[in-house]
Amino acid sequence: MRIALFVTCLADTMFPQAAKATVLLLERLGHEVVFPPGQTCCGQMHINTGYQQQALPLIQRHVKTFQPYDVVVAPSGSCVGSVRHQHAMVASAAGDERLALRATAVAERTYELSELLIDVLKIEDVGAYFPHRVTYHPTCHSLRVLRVGDKPLRLLRNVRGIDLVELPAAEQCCGFGGTFALKNADTSTAMLADKMGHVLETGASVCTAGDASCLMHIGGGLSRLESGVRTLHLAEILAATS
Amino acid sequence: MTTFLGMPAPRGVGHLRGDESFPAAAKKALGNDQLRRNLNHATTTIRGKSGRVIAELPDWEQLRLAGSAIKADTMARLPELIEELESRVTAAGGVVHWAADANEANTIVTDLVRATGSPRVIKIKSMATQEIGLNEALEEAGIQPVETDLAELIVQLGKDQPSHILVPAIHRNRTEIRDIFLREMPGVDPALTDDPPVLAAAARRYLRETFLSTSVAVSGANFGIAETGTLAVVESEGNGRMCLTLPDTLITVMGIEKVLPTWRDLEVFLQLLPRSSTGERMNPYTSMWTGVVPGDGPQNFHLVLLDNGRTKVLADEVGRQALHCIRCSACLNVCPVYERTGGHAYGSVYPGPIGAILSPQLTGVEDNASLPYASSLCGACFDACPVRIDIPAILVHLRNQAPHPRSERVAMAAAAYTMDHPRLYEAAQHAAKLSRYAGKRLPPPLSGWTASRDLPEPPAETFRDWWEDR
Ligand code: SF4
Numbered sequence: 001m002r003i004a005l006f007v008t009c010l011a012d013t014m015f016p017q018a019a020k021a022t023v024l025l026l027e028r029l030g031h032e033v034v035f036p037p038g039q040t041c042c043g044q045m046h047i048n049t050g051y052q053q054q055a056l057p058l059i060q061r062h063v064k065t066f067q068p069y070d071v072v073v074a075p076s077g078s079c080v081g082s083v084r085h086q087h088a089m090v091a092s093a094a095g096d097e098r099l100a101l102r103a104t105a106v107a108e109r110t111y112e113l114s115e116l117l118i119d120v121l122k123i124e125d126v127g128a129y130f131p132h133r134v135t136y137h138p139t140c141h142s143l144r145v146l147r148v149g150d151k152p153l154r155l156l157r158n159v160r161g162i163d164l165v166e167l168p169a170a171e172q173c174c175g176f177g178g179t180f181a182l183k184n185a186d187t188s189t190a191m192l193a194d195k196m197g198h199v200l201e202t203g204a205s206v207c208t209a210g211d212a213s214c215l216m217h218i219g220g221g222l223s224r225l226e227s228g229v230r231t232l233h234l235a236e237i238l239a240a241t242s
Numbered sequence: 243m244t245t246f247l248g249m250p251a252p253r254g255v256g257h258l259r260g261d262e263s264f265p266a267a268a269k270k271a272l273g274n275d276q277l278r279r280n281l282n283h284a285t286t287t288i289r290g291k292s293g294r295v296i297a298e299l300p301d302w303e304q305l306r307l308a309g310s311a312i313k314a315d316t317m318a319r320l321p322e323l324i325e326e327l328e329s330r331v332t333a334a335g336g337v338v339h340w341a342a343d344a345n346e347a348n349t350i351v352t353d354l355v356r357a358t359g360s361p362r363v364i365k366i367k368s369m370a371t372q373e374i375g376l377n378e379a380l381e382e383a384g385i386q387p388v389e390t391d392l393a394e395l396i397v398q399l400g401k402d403q404p405s406h407i408l409v410p411a412i413h414r415n416r417t418e419i420r421d422i423f424l425r426e427m428p429g430v431d432p433a434l435t436d437d438p439p440v441l442a443a444a445a446r447r448y449l450r451e452t453f454l455s456t457s458v459a460v461s462g463a464n465f466g467i468a469e470t471g472t473l474a475v476v477e478s479e480g481n482g483r484m485c486l487t488l489p490d491t492l493i494t495v496m497g498i499e500k501v502l503p504t505w506r507d508l509e510v511f512l513q514l515l516p517r518s519s520t521g522e523r524m525n526p527y528t529s530m531w532t533g534v535v536p537g538d539g540p541q542n543f544h545l546v547l548l549d550n551g552r553t554k555v556l557a558d559e560v561g562r563q564a565l566h567c568i569r570c571s572a573c574l575n576v577c578p579v580y581e582r583t584g585g586h587a588y589g590s591v592y593p594g595p596i597g598a599i600l601s602p603q604l605t606g607v608e609d610n611a612s613l614p615y616a617s618s619l620c621g622a623c624f625d626a627c628p629v630r631i632d633i634p635a636i637l638v639h640l641r642n643q644a645p646h647p648r649s650e651r652v653a654m655a656a657a658a659y660t661m662d663h664p665r666l667y668e669a670a671q672h673a674a675k676l677s678r679y680a681g682k683r684l685p686p687p688l689s690g691w692t693a694s695r696d697l698p699e700p701p702a703e704t705f706r707d708w709w710e711d712r
Binding site for chain 1: 265272635641662696
């Protein structure tokens with residue numbers, strides 16, 4: 001299958017290893033990955049911070065860039081959530097119904113990685129090997145906006161050598177929330193402290209998730225604690241082989 | 243200044259606006275370990291209980307959809323429904339008053355109490371009367387309001403503010419409660435211990451005397467049925483039932499959004515409300531009354547219909563969903579922000595996620611500009627809400643109306659411009675790589691990040707560099 005990669009601005013700039021892993025994994029499974037030029041950012045930060053007007057050109061750009069493709073994947077539950085639940089809404093609110101329709105059409109063909117693998121490519125065992133103790137944090141937007149359910153866990157359970165341990169209070173938000181982490185830094189930090197406590201309780205050496213943004217937050221905290229626990233994007237574990 | 247319909251709730255009266263921004267108030271609350279332990283314990287317990295009784299119902303999702311549909315229908319024809327309610331209540335012997343704002347409602351109630359000559363009123367726990375600051379207005383007029391809900395009584399005696407919709411004294415533990423009773427409760431036993439049954443018995447003794455010696459009660463209402471003119475209050479303690487049946491005069495203050503079209507609609511809400519709020523299959527007391535029944539219960543009944551910004555909320559197609567709220571407080575109990583900051587940080591009688599969308603709409607968003615941001619948009623509130631209010635979507639909607647700091651506006655405009663010009667975007671990516679900020683403490687607003695979190699080392703090459711070189 002020919003799959004267009006929406007890399008997301010954060011993975012592109014700060015976590016290219018997550019995006020590379022997505023490409024290498026899909027290619028290993030026999031698919032062709034293309035990278036539509038001209039893509040930048042989905043506009044979620046602007047929308048969620050209260051700048052819908054400024055987000056509008058970014059939505060237009062995103063729709064124009066991905067319209068020609070039948071299947072689009074992004075290694076981020078949050079950005080796919082924005083594409084699926086916000087783009088058309090913001091376009092409508094601005095009175096641009098044509099853009100809203102086009103955005104809806106693109107959204108219907110856009111998948112988060114675990115959705116693409118399980119729902120579209122119908123594969124649960126991607127042939128990965130990762131001999132480490134891992135705990136999975138279900139990010140809020142994967143869980144409650146996209147409703148990916150246990151899809152990421154089903155993929156992880158099929159990884160050879162993995163010691164997958166359940167994260168206590170897994171469904172509690174890690175406290176990232178985009179600009180929430182800056183505007184309400186103290187509350188965000190209190191939420192992070194509890195999340196890190198739970199991660200450390202598991203004894204895992206790796207904490208994984210489907211969103212580079214939440215991982216940047218959790219990983220930043222774990223690094224400050226010098227805890228020795230690494231954060232890795234789900235794609236990086238699924239791309240790993242012996 | 244006169245308030246007309248469609249205007250926000252007026253300033254200077256009631257409890258919808260805090261003294262400081264949410265982040266500033268939250269910072270103080272976060273430093274209070276006792277508060278956080280109390281909140282964590284209480285919200286975890288109630289979440290568990292509520293989850294168990296909700297799981298028993300196979301049609302919970304259908305009930306939520308029904309609740310949401312009935313509320314949407316109600317809002318779509320609110321004017322005709324409240325007029326229908328008015329005519330039914332009047333026909334049944336009640337008197338209906340219309341209050342455009344908190345000041346009008348306070349004046350109406352105060353005048354009504356004055357006319358009875360009673361120096362005191364007993365009160366049923368009610369969010370609407372908290373919202374308008376009725377107790378302060380009554381006290382100013384020399385009338386003593388006595389809260390009869392146990393937790394509300396603790397808050398009142400402690401000269402405190404409620405911090406939870408349903409459990410207003412959630413921030414107090416039993417030692418603190420004993421101290422408040424010893425200090426403030428008339429005729430209390432000086433040997434009072436902090437044993438919960440002993441504390442409850444002390445309150446019971448005090449309240450029984452008050453019930454029997456007070457001739458006027460003030461209540462709110464959970465529902466008002468347009469079709470029949472019936473008002474309903476649901477509660478756990480039975481103290482509300484006392485207030486609704488013993489006095490000669492009953493004055494009910496109800497927000498106009500509490501109306502329901504038909505009697506049958508109660509079937510849906512009386513299942514949704516107790517399970518989401520206290521985690522009970524059915525609340526212990528459901529009281530309903532229709533006007534006046536000669537020789538039985540209060541012989542004078544007044545209904546005050548309160549607007550106080552609600553018509554303004556109704557005019558906003560996205561935001562009006564906030565008026566669907568049945569005040570169950572499930573959204574508070576699942577909110578990771580509320581669990582850590584408590585209710586006072588929201589500066590309004592409506593705390594937690596519902597407060598973050600309702601208070602700014604009632605007051606105008608400029609008066610509560612930090613509240614729409616008091617959320618990580620994790621969405622737990624939407625999943626918990628028995629009437630499916632899309633709280634995260636309304637938060638995002640309100641953020642778009644909130645006044646933004648100038649420096650942020652400039653940064654956001656620059657970011658959007660850069661993101662819309664791929665060449666500039668790539669240049670910015672490379673600049674980020676060169677800046678070598680990793681491990682450093684950065685200036686505001688990024689200092690909020692680096693106070694507790696390291697920033698990752700920028701990668702040697704961006705994804706698109708890697709892709710081009712493949
Ligand atoms: S918004 Fe929903 S969950 Fe929150 S108090 Fe109102 S009805 Fe309950």
